[in-house]
Amino acid sequence: DAKTTQPPSMDCAEGRAANLPCNHSTISGNEYVYWYRQIHSQGPQYIIHGLKNNETNEMASLIITEDRKSSTLILPHATLRDTAVYYCIVSLPAFYNQGGKLIFGQGTELSVKP
Amino acid sequence: DTAVSQTPKYLVTQMGNDKSIKCEQNLGHDTMYWYKQDSKKFLKIMFSYNNKELIINETVPNRFSPKSPDKAHLNLHINSLELGDSAVYFCASSQEVSRTRGSYNEQFFGPGTRLTVL
Numbered sequence: 327d328a329k330t331t332q333p334p335s336m337d338c339a340e341g342r343a344a345n346l347p348c349n350h351s352t353i354s355g356n357e358y359v360y361w362y363r364q365i366h367s368q369g370p371q372y373i374i375h376g377l378k379n380n381e382t383n384e385m386a387s388l389i390i391t392e393d394r395k396s397s398t399l400i401l402p403h404a405t406l407r408d409t410a411v412y413y414c415i416v417s418l419p420a421f422y423n424q425g426g427k428l429i430f431g432q433g434t435e436l437s438v439k440p
Numbered sequence: 441d442t443a444v445s446q447t448p449k450y451l452v453t454q455m456g457n458d459k460s461i462k463c464e465q466n467l468g469h470d471t472m473y474w475y476k477q478d479s480k481k482f483l484k485i486m487f488s489y490n491n492k493e494l495i496i497n498e499t500v501p502n503r504f505s506p507k508s509p510d511k512a513h514l515n516l517h518i519n520s521l522e523l524g525d526s527a528v529y530f531c532a533s534s535q536e537v538s539r540t541r542g543s544y545n546e547q548f549f550g551p552g553t554r555l556t557v558l
Contacts, residue, residue: 369549426545430483
């Protein structure tokens with residue numbers, strides 16, 4: 327079973343920041359937080375990951391609380407093409423995790439509206 | 441230039457038939473996966489291979505048999521197809537990356553194969 331809880335859906339206005347929350351209260355010390363997204367009819371796409379510190383890349387920012395029990399994915403300027411299902415996943419490093427098993431939950435369906 | 445490719449994209453077949461789905465990655469990764477996404481959109485791992493060796497085998501009927509002829513290919517053969525096998529099957533690959541802040545695993549997914557069993 328997935329170890330994360332996410333709201334089933336969210337809306338965001340185009341050009342605004344999209345903040346997607348995720349609860350992972352049972353996360354263990356060496357588990358990473360990953361975010362993937364799945365645009366309609368496509369394969370999932372990796373966005374970002376983190377362990378303890380906040381992370382930023384060209385796609386998004388990841389804010390992890392100090393106790394690591396929750397995190398927020400931030401898309402700073404959402405576009406219509408960001409409409410997708412966003413999955414928050416906690417996972418051990420591949421070496422300890424049967425080569426990288428990812429357990430997907432239901433995710434958050436983000437709709438970016440004009 | 442496709443990183444992870446799957447064939448066919450669509451597969452429609454009758455119950456009881458045997459079919460195969462092929463997957464190839466040109467990223468030089470050493471781990472490949474098969475995932476199944478059902479009609480309710482749940483995405484679940486089925487198998488994982490590392491350097492042609494099976495390392496993950498979830499509770500999947502033995503009608504499903506993965507085969508990895510080399511590191512770049514992971515095929516999925518399904519015998520005696522059933523209605524419940526209808527789903528989208530995704531192949532993925534990854535290469536564990538070790539960095540100073542710890543190793544992580546970014547998986548690259550293929551476009552999916554939509555299997556419909558009639």
